[in-house]
Amino acid sequence: MSLVYASGYLGNPASMYGHLLLKINKEDKHDLLDNTFSYGARVPDSDNKFKYILKGIFGGYQGFYSNQKYHHQSLTYNESELRDLWEYRLKVNNETIDFIIAHLWEMQEVGMTYYFFRENCAYQLAQLIAMGSNTNYIPLEKPWVMPYDVVKSTKKSGLIEKTIYHESRQEALYNKHAQLKKNEKSIVRDIIENRDTKRLDYLSEKSAKRIIETLYDYYSYLSNKNNGLTPSQKKIKQSLINKRFALNPGISEWQKRAPTPPENATPSTLLQLAFFNNNKLGTGQEIRFRASYYDWLNINPARIPFSSLESGDVRFRYYNQDKSWKLEQLSLFDIKSLNVSETGLPEDKEYAWRLAMGYGNAENSCQSCMTGYLTGFWGESKRVTTNSAAYIALGANAQEYSESNSWLSLGPEVGWIWNPSSTWASSLTLSHHRFIDDVDKHIHHVNFDVRYSINQSWDVRSAYSFDGDAEYSLKLSYYW
Helix, strand or coil, X not given: CEEEEECCCCCCHHHCCCEEEEEECCCCCCXXXXXXXXXXXXXXXXXXXXXXXHHHHHCCEEEEEEEEEHHHHHHHHHHHCCCCEEEEEXXXXXXXXXXXXXXHHHCCCCCEEECCCCCCHHHHHHHHXXXXXXXXXXXXXXXCCCHHHHHHHHHHHCCEEEEEEXXXXXXXXXXXXXXXXXXXXXXXXXXXXXCCCHHHHHCCHHHHHHHHHHHHHHHHHHHHHCCCCCHHHHHHHHHHHHHHHCXXXXXXXXXXXXXXXXHHCCCCCEEEEEEEEECCCEEEEEEEEEEEEECCCCCCCCCCCCEEEEEEEEEEEEECCCCEEEEEEEEXXXXXXXXXXCCCCCCCCCCEEEEEEEEEECCCCCCCCEEEEEEEEEEEEEEEECCEEEEEEEEEEEECCCCCCCCEEEEEEEEEEECCCCCEEEEEEEEEEEECCEEEEEEEEXXXXXXXXXXXXXXXXXXXXXXXXXXXXXXXXXXX
């Protein structure tokens, strides 16, 4: 029996935090024919995203177990949603497996109230595998349960005996493309752009096979990303298949990637103590609590690269000058994704974007400027090096309070993220906004952050912020 973790998917609110399912392994058959069991809410097709989120959070749906062959899960996650799967083989005997399967048979069509943050897929599967091991895999220190937390608990308990990585179609493309020689990459791009496969006739069989296999993954990736191929793309794909059938049988040898598994990432809940010095308000201390999940300076293996997903983030400050505590910020969510291209090939990209909503101070040196806000950006990104990326975007910020009468400001934003190792990471963002009905009024921001990781659960950060007034801070973070 295996516990299978699907990485996060920003295209669906319920999937941003990952997903868990249970896989029953049959040694005498291909694993695509193995049975899987998962738990989820039954959602009417008529429910829109907003209604879906509200009902999911507050228990408006019934949750049920479902039974499907593993090939269906592989098609959904690896192929359609381009998500990696991590399979954890569990140390359980046949008697335990029989007992769990019998219980799942009893639970067919038995509905339970579904809660997105608690009684979800991770909670129910943790309860299920606990029946056979008499061990609790639900973190007691949190009122919510996430797939990452259950994976980490099972790993810590010693229940996992083996980890198997199942790459998505997107990762398969990236892996193959990275192993091509320079001239082979050039030919791949030439075939895509000119839609002509004649150059394959002048290559060695080994090189032709490698290029065809890479292009097959490329067009399969595009088909899932764009809900199908264009007529010209279908034609070139068919030509590649014909070329491949003219070659001898046998697949190319590719080096398998062994990426760091998700349980080695920074844990999902944060408690932070900061000391700051503001050039107008003086010194003070800040206490921050973030319910979930990660920012782009955390250690983030098996998460979407150069992205962040933060929710339930609250900060309180004590100002030494006033000798008083004040609410600094309450962030409902802050999602950023640069969608950096790994190959540089046509259509292997998405727009960089951010969307954040909350309530907080509009300016560094104003204690009475609390306002509700909705902010974000939309733009382009580029990988600078293996461990760094940059973006340029058009930013927008809507808020109740501003120094002018305008509630909406627009302007350019640029940023850079550099993660040279699991120990060090840094980010720099610069923005300049002007208010839409008072263009003489503007606001600009500079933010620079550096993170040093002590271990998986602790890090130290230094930050500089400037919006006309400057602020320095030193932060100690604990994650669990």
